[in-house]
Amino acid sequence: MNEADTRAKLIDPRLLADGWSEVLIEREYTYRRGRVRLVGEQSIRDRPQFCDYVLRDGARGPILAVVEAKAEDHGPSDGLQQALGYAEDIGVHFAYSSNGHGLVEHDRLTNQVRDLESFPSPADLRTRISSSLPTRTAALRNPDGVVVTNPIIQPAFPSPTGGMRWYQERAVTAALDEMLSGRRRALLSLATGTGKTYIAFNLAWKLLRSGYSKRVLFLADRISLRDQAFNEFGPFDTARGVVSGSPPFARDIHFGIYQTLYARGEDGLRLYERYPRDFFDLVIIDECHRSGYGDWQVILDHFESAFHLGMTATPKRSDSIDTYEFFAGENRDGDGAPQPCFEYSLGRGIDDGFLAMYRVRRVKTNIDQDGLRIEEELDQGADLIVPDGAPVKEIYASSEFERAIQVEDRTRAMCEHLAGLLRQWGPNEKSMVFCVSMEHAARVRDHMQRLLGPETGKSHYAVRIVSEEPAGQALLEEFQLSSSTQPVLATTVDLLTTGVNVPSCRNIVFMKPVGSPTVFKQILGRGSRLDAATNKEFFRIVDYTDATRLLDEWDLPPAGGAILTEGHGVLTGQVVNHDGFEPIEGAAVVVRAGSRTFAEVHTDARGLFHVPELPETTLTVDAAARGFSSKRLRVPIAAESTEIVITLREPQPGVERLVISGVTVTIAEETDLTLADGAELTVEEYIERAGAKTRELVRTQKDLVEQWRDPEARSALRASLSVVDVQPSILALVSGRSDADELDLLAFSAFGADIKSREDRARALALAHNVSDDAPHAEGAIVAALIDKYRQAGVEEIASADVFSVEPFTSGFGGVQGVIRALGGPEAVKQVLRDVQRWLYPTDDEEQDR
Helix, strand or coil: CCCCHHHHHHHHHHCCCCCCCCCHEEEEEEECCCCCCEEEEEEEEEECCCEEEECCCCCCCCCEEEEEEECCCCCCCCCCCHHHHHHHHHHHEEEECCCCCCCCEECCCCEEEEEEECCHHHHHHEEEHHHHHHHHHEEEEEECCCCEEECCCCCCCCCCCCCCCHHHHHHHHHHHHHHHCCCCEEEEEEEECCCCHHHHHHHHHHHHHHHCCCEEEEECCCCHHHHHHHHHHHHHHHHHEEEECCCCCCCEEEEEEHHHHHHCCCCCCCCHHHHCCCCEEEEECCCCHCCCCCHHHHHHHHHHCCCEEECCCCCCCCCHHHHHHHHCCCCCCCCCCEEECCCEEEHHHHHHHHEEEEEEEEEEEHHHHHHEEEHHHHCCCCCCCCCCCCCCCCEEHHHHHHHECCCCCHHHHHHHHHHHHHHHCCCEEEEECCCCCCHHHHHHHHHHHHHHHHHHCCCCCCCECCCCCHHHHHHHHHHHCCCCCCCCEEEECCCCCCCCCCCCCCEEEEECCCCHHHHHHHHHHHHHHHHHCCECCCCEEEEEHHHHHHHHCCCCCCCCCCCCCCCCCCEEEEEECCCCEECCCCCEEEECCCCEEEEEEEECCEEEEEEEEEEECCEEEEEEECCCEEEEEECCCCEEEEEEEECCCCCCCCCCCCCCCCCCCCCEEEEECCCCCCEEECCCHHHHHHHHHHHHHHHCCCHHHHHHHHHHHHHHHHHHHHHHCCHHHHHHHHHHCCCCCHHHHHHHHHHHHCCCCCHHHHHHHHHHHHCCCCCCCCHHHHHHHHHHHHHHHHHHHCCHEEEEECCHHHHCCCHHHHHHHHCCCCCHHHHHHHHHHHHHHHHHHHHHHC
């Protein structure tokens, strides 16, 4: 039996027999969605990764165990390392591996591994966990001394759109562990876009539904963040209350901002002082790196009996030490440094496929690069306005522009350059531009509206969203909607820096210098959300001020996946000379993922190599041989054998560059930053990847042709290719062959076939079947028109009778009904469409008959 059969016929019945009812079993639990990789301006996804089973403590309860299944012909422990990797990440104490007959357990509480005859029952696992971890008992006393259900065990909210992701579940459990262990404060550090507010909601849901807590305060420092949280907590309905002029004492969950709570009333008391000190059991502090201490710490001090949970999207840095000390001081590592109870970085979120990938465009103007020399500019005819008493320096650096000196020409040049980029990428893609001051933001807005407003036909193409803008809140709410068509570009100073969700934003633009790593990461987070409504899977950073120098390991996805263990993938291939295709003996072939090397082999006398037991994911393959330039490939490894041919070139002599001089340069430097190994695929890598995926679905070129010429089979194949991110449109783009037939692009990538253009195929069909535009009978004229439609747009254009509802069929033949009459009925129409599609893709035998 293969793995699927083993699960269905052996493991499923065994779990049920051992006490695990269907409501406790979750199959194919999503561990990784599949990392987004970039091919030019297109994106593709790696294959998602699932835990075969997670076993829960009750419906929607916490995960007790992870089970990895293997095919019947494998050893029962073959999946244990993989299951253990999942368990460590997800925060589960028991990992199991089974081939349907044998069963092996890794107990992370004792670090013991043992063979078992049957799965432990839910009650058994629950007892083993609670005996080792005091916070995991089934029931406990709440702060009032009442025995209640443990909030960790309390079922999560029954979301109609699916449950929490694994890292969200772990974050909720980690916060509850801190609370139940008697600590007073804790810190959660998760990248923007990972759903921190949804985590807070589920935490509150478990606490209130279990009876452990009665009242919760959600604290923010901006109205927009307060309101976003209020909406996220929607299932609590009337139990929610916004703190405004007076406390909503009748509500269970209060949403407030520091400014309101700190304001004095007519009685002379600040609003927070009107609450009893022990009114709340939990205080959640949003964006705590910015507002959880300092002037407003007196509010937290007032509610000192409550558990304080800080949430931030930034790791510990020199400018966030106070945050970590205040909220994470009770959770220190071996070196005494405060640590969040759970952390999930931007890079990890990108690698898991839960956050959008990004690419960086660094741009420098000549004066940013060399400095602004006042005397030289005055000699060239510049005008300088000096306010009374203001000193004048000889040289101004980039960090001083728009602060110490306003340089309108620089702002104009940046905006003109940005407009050019947006025209190239898509002027209607939403963008945020971060500026130095409100005045600077206004001038950038004016330039961008002038440059792109008229050509897009939008009167509010560019807007300024700052606190002093009268319509700022309304503009922000419209900008946040993925469905809105304007505004498209928002300029701001810091209003959009944190907490504001604009999932469809594809361009983050730095026109102001940034010195704080915390601020940089918050701005970066404005683009990190995925957006299904607009098919956004990556975003761009346009950096005019060298802000991206602050990128670090928190922001960057690792080169390899989070868990990669030996699997059952096999890589075979041949290394040959690029020029003559002669085999290269003794070439070194190294297969790795990130820093981990899975194999290093050498080719035999025929240039062949064979690497077994590889994980079924995309790996890096390096090939090198004496006298040749080395080569690196990204190769998707399939469950069955993957075959590749690696061509190595002999080193070529250098080529002299062309030199041009006397050019006036405004943009002095413009570079694309490569973020990490595998973040972007080269043309060659994408074509090889597409070919490998295609060969998994069709074994030979003949099979590909047979499926492609049949409309139903072609549609099914298209759907299967789409699932593994093989898109003929991207193949056409990266190969520079927009004129090519999609079949030929697939055959080229998978089997090395020659690429034919649609014109080639149309001409061959017309010659073989004696079709011409001036055919004397209706069928011949209709076929000629169909061929012309194919020539223009491809085979899908003529796949259904819908084609007859457009020109030239409407005026020449009377539309669909006219074609039906001309051809003799609906069945004849269907047959003509099928015939033309078959004729376009003749088999080898049909080619010979021609």
